[in-house]
Amino acid sequence: MIKQYLLSPGPTMVPERVLLRMAHPMIHHRTPQFSAIFAETKQMLEALYQTDNDALMLASSGTGAMEAAVTNLCAPGDTLIFVNGGKFGERWGKIAARHGINAVEIKVAWGDAVAIDDVQAALNAHPDAKGVFVQASETSTTTEHPIREIAALTAKIDGCVTVVDAITALGVIDMPMDAWGLDVVISGSQKALMLPPGLATIALSEKAWELIAATKGCHGFYFDLAAERKNQRKGKDTTAWTPAAALIIGLNEVLKMIEEEGLQNLFTRHQTLAEATRAGVTALDMRLVSNAPAASTTGAFVPDGVDGAAFIKYLRDSMGVTFAGGQDHLTGKILRIAHLGYYDAFDVTIAMSAIEMALERFGYPVAMGAGVAAAQRVLVNRVPRAVL
Ligand SMILES: Cc1ncc(COP(=O)(O)O)c(C=O)c1O
Structure with a gap:
């Protein structure tokens, strides 16, 4: 037997109590029983978003909500600005191109956060842009972009919004939607929402709704956000089309766990785990990929002479520990x-000790325990002092 550990940035581990809740016999989604769960879940989701706006649930992966944001806010021929600092930033441009929307790219070196001056310059050059589309956490490079500062720029421009892909940021970092003036915030179930894949969430500000109402053209049929809002609001408490019911029931349990933990504790936990992981890999002489490292995932270069693709395959297939590798030019590196x-202190120590043992098996001279110890020095803060 090889015990399995899922330490990838999506899908992530699903807590036992969430698995058990989703294992209950299926209920029909057009019933008062489901609507009661739906309404409660929506309210708790809005608390996680830190918003008075509606947080909507869509039966799709995160990319579906990204496409919904683009096609509801922009008609063919419109212009949008997008930050391309990695695989997921690049996706905004691909979606826009598919719908005949003029996409202005702000190219950012992988591992860097976008410079706010570059966003301002793009907005100056394209006063007709409907929005700036950006990742809060660009998972391919494990980098955070300055979404609060970007929202402050678009707040000054009529008819221009900030659209945030927070697929690996919601429930990880403190990003209060209303207080920061974020217009559209998107997430996905298989990340910090601790669920299997298949559910996306999206919340929109009043400014974004006004822009949608004024946008003539194709809003799509499946991803018609105005129709979803009408159905998902209090009183109707359902979705326009058949919902991902089991995932919504699971989300209800997840959000109860988050409520019990408290938002500030949730964010502090993620910060501590990120800090410990960075300390661990640095102690193993593995250089960080990002200059603005994310709280969701740490990217580190494998040591010279180690084939990164083979290393990850070995960790997964021979040790039972699944990490993610690099994409595009970072593949194998x-x-x-x-x-x-659903991740805590001892998941970090498992990650570190697995990396150390795999490095040793790959013939790399490693000081066993160095990464674990560096992580422990940070993680000890998560454990209360003993009362003697
Ligand atoms: C930041 C970010 N955006 C978008 C996506 C795409 O989401 P999905 O694979 O759920 O469509 C991911 C998935 O890893 C992501 O991390």
């Missing part, structure tokens, strides 16, 4: 260690 969702 980096390891991405997740620390979001």
Whole structure:
């Protein structure tokens, strides 16, 4: 037997009590029983978003909500600005191109956060842009972008919104939607929401709704956000189309766990785990990929002479520990260690000790325990002092 550990930035581990809740016999989604769960879940989700706006649930992966944001806010021929600092930033441009929307790219070196001056310059050059589309946490490079500062820029421009892909940021970092003036915030179930894949969430500000109402063209049929809002609001408490009912029931349990933990504790936990992971890999002489490292996932270069793709395959297939590798030009060069969702101190020590043992098996001279110890020095803060 090889015990399995899922330490990738999506899908992430699902807590036992959530698995058990989803294992209950299926109920029909057009019933008062489901609507009661739906309404409660929506309210708790809005608390996680820190918003008075509606947080909507869509039966799709996160990319579905990204496409919904683009097609509801922009008609063919419109212009949007997008930050491309990695695989997921690049996706905004691909979605826009598919719908005949003019996408202005702000290219950012992988591992860097976007410079706010570059966003301002793009907004100056394209006063007709409907929005700036950006990742809060660009998972491919494990980097955080300055979404609060970007929202402050678009707040000054009529008809221009900030659209945030927070797929690996919601429930990880403190990003209060209303207080920061974020217009659209998107997430996905298989990340910090601690669920299997298949559910996306999206919340929109009043400014974004006004822009949608004024946008003539194709809003799509499946992802018609105005229709979803009408159905998902109090009184109707359902979705326009058949919902991902089991995932919504699971989300109800997840949000109860988050409520019990408290938002500030949730964010502090993620910060501590990220800090410990960074300390661990640095102690193993593995250089960080990001200059603005994310709280969700740590990317680190594998040591010279180690084949990163073979390393990850070995960790997964021979040791039972699943990490993510690099994409595009980082393929075979980096390891991405997740620390979001159902993840705590001893998951970090497992990650570190697995990396150390794998390095040794790959013939790399490693000081066993160095990464674990560096992580422990940070993680000890998560454990209360003993009362003697
Ligand atoms: C930041 C970010 N955006 C978008 C996506 C795409 O989401 P999905 O695979 O759920 O469509 C991911 C998935 O890893 C992500 O991390």
